[in-house]
Amino acid sequence: MLYEYILENYKENEPIFFSDIKIYGVTRSAISQQMKRLCDDSKIIKYDNNTYYLPKKSKLSKSSGINADMVARYKYISRNGKVDGFYSGNLFANQIGISNQVPNKVEIVSNNIAAKVRNIPIGKRIFTVRKSCVVVNKENVHVLQLLDLLKNLDAYLDYDYSVARIKIKKYIETYGITKEMVDKYIRNYPSSVYKSYYEMRLDDVFAHRR
Template identity: 35%
Template sequence: MLKTYLMENYGYGEPIFLNDLSIEGLSENAVRQSVKRLVASGFLERYDNGIYYIPKHGGLLGKSYLDPSMVIIRKYVENQSDKYGYITGLSFANQLGLTTQMPAVIEIVTNRESTNGRMLMVGNQKVRVKKSSISVSEDNAELLQLLDAIGQAERYTELTIEETIDILITYIRKKKFTKGQLSDVSSALTGATAKKMIEWGMIYEFAS
């Protein structure tokens, strides 16, 4: 029963968080015992405490291994059906092209954290997670991510201020953010970021 459920809902190479497993007809203890049996049989591999995956057998290494970045994304950013966080800081600045620096620590804002910031390890990767000032969703995650980037722009950019502004404005146009979307997240907008958006001409790039 559990084996079929895991194949249908996760498949190969997807992180399976024990605390998230809720299966009709099986108690929490029964699920845990079933997971132990599936690990013993080789169907499941244990990645870390409470984290498992279904490995594919064969290939150069004999079997597939779980990508730590996938664990981070699934735990704090999104799964197949829901968005609950976003990557921020140096990682996103690099993604935008503001810097060539690669972060030693991945910073994430997520609904799945209750503190204002704490450091943890996922595999060998350092991750800093912090709670969001408003609930993150599919509808607002990219805009919240951008607002963070605007607020942090001078800290991370390796470009001139003019080049930095051009990149950020290009991103706003590409994503076609609207004034309505901005209004919906206004409670997350700091005074300093709002001031930059006006001074840098970005406020006028949001569609009506």
């Protein structure tokens, strides 16, 4: 029963979280025992604590497996079209081109964490996950990611404000962020966000997009 459930609900090399498996009439203890048997039979593979996957055979007949970044993305950022978080900190600053720093520890902001902030080991990596101050969804993820960046902007910059402004302007235009969207959420953030917003003259960016 459990194996059929997994085959119906998961793709090969896709993280399977034990906490997500719910089968009517089957206890958690019974599911745990069945998961162990499936692992023993190599029908599924245990990646980490409470994380498994269906193996996919490569051309060399070896399972290509999953990795820590994939597990973190599925658990804290997005899966199956549902968005629950975003990358932040130096990683995001590097992605949009305002920083050359390559962080040792990936930072994520997510709905899927109870604590304010935690360092979470996944595989051999450590991820810093912070609770979002606003519930993240598909519609607001990019504006929240922008506001989160502005919160500690000076800590990430490897260039002056004029270069950073160009990069942030491109991000705003790429994702269709509007002044109204910023106004809706900016009150949930500390005063440092307002400071960065006005020092970057982002009002002018939005004015020119109308």
